[in-house]
Amino acid sequence: MSDENVAQPIELLTFKLGDQEYSLDIMSVREIRGWTKATPMPLAPSFMRGVINLRGTVLPVIDLAERLGLPKCGQNNRNVIIVVKHEGQMTGLLVDAVSDIVSLEAGDMQNPPDTGVRDGLSVIKSLTLIDDRMIRVLDLALVVTKAESDAA
DSSP: OOGGGSOOOEEEEEEEETTEEEEEEGGGEEEEEEOOOOBOOTTOOTTEEEEEEETTEEEEEEEHHHHTTSOOOOOSTTOEEEEEEETTEEEEEEESEEEEEEEEOGGGOBOOOOOOTTTTOOSEEEEEEETTEEEEEEOHHHHSOHHHHHHO
16 A cells, blocks of 8 residues: 555644633644733734744734634733744744644544634634544634734
């Protein structure tokens, strides 16, 4: 059997926003760091916490909960910033806590139901069950757009 016919497992980083669990493709994650107070930027969207200095690079930080229409992330020592890279742009995503790294097969993922959100454009790419927990897999392209990252 050739290697191209063998489906590669999908690795996801799972994290919490309030009492809900979400995940991102681990390949888009560059690092996970503790919460650092962000410098607010004028006229930025409300979900944009501001910018931080990441080893000499100015990194925009999005409150992911607020970006998804959930209550804002509370600020405590368990908060983390997940640094992601999408289309060459680095962005920090503020979350309540990182949970785990899981490996799944493509068949373990299910398409989300059509909820009519944003003209049918949902930020949820797929859903999966892990130990009876419903995990939402985010579509990073819809969560972090270049225009919103530049708003910081």
